[in-house]
Amino acid sequence: MTLKVSCPQCQKTVIWQASSEFRPFCCKRCQLLDLGEWADESHKISVPIPVDSAISQEMLDAMEDDILLNNNFFVEPE
Ligand SMILES: [Zn+2]
Numbered sequence: 186m187t188l189k190v191s192c193p194q195c196q197k198t199v200i201w202q203a204s205s206e207f208r209p210f211c212c213k214r215c216q217l218l219d220l221g222e223w224a225d226e227s228h229k230i231s232v233p234i235p236v237d238s239a240i241s242q243e244m245l246d247a248m249e250d251d252i253l254l255n256n257n258f259f260v261e262p263e
Contacts, residue, residue, distance in 0.1 A: 194218050 188201040190208065194215035199208050210216040 190199050190201055191197070192199050192211040192215050193209060195211060197211040197215075199205055199211045201208055205211075207213050207216045210219065
């Protein structure tokens with residue numbers, strides 16, 4: 186009996202065996218795509234949304250640094 190799984194990315198059938206090195210993904214590309222999505226998701230969660238006044242100045246500074254690092258178009262106001 187052969188155990189088969191569906192690639193979480195493209196739903197292609199993957200045979201669960203030692204030679205299927207990217208299982209449960211069909212290929213390295215699908216594996217990387219999935220990891221990328223996961224990383225994006227965790228990044229969103231790690232950036233707090235200021236919803237109340239309990240946000241400290243440190244957190245605001247950290248968010249600002251994050252914006253500066255991730256946004257090359259950001260220009261400091263004069
Ligand atoms: Zn796939």
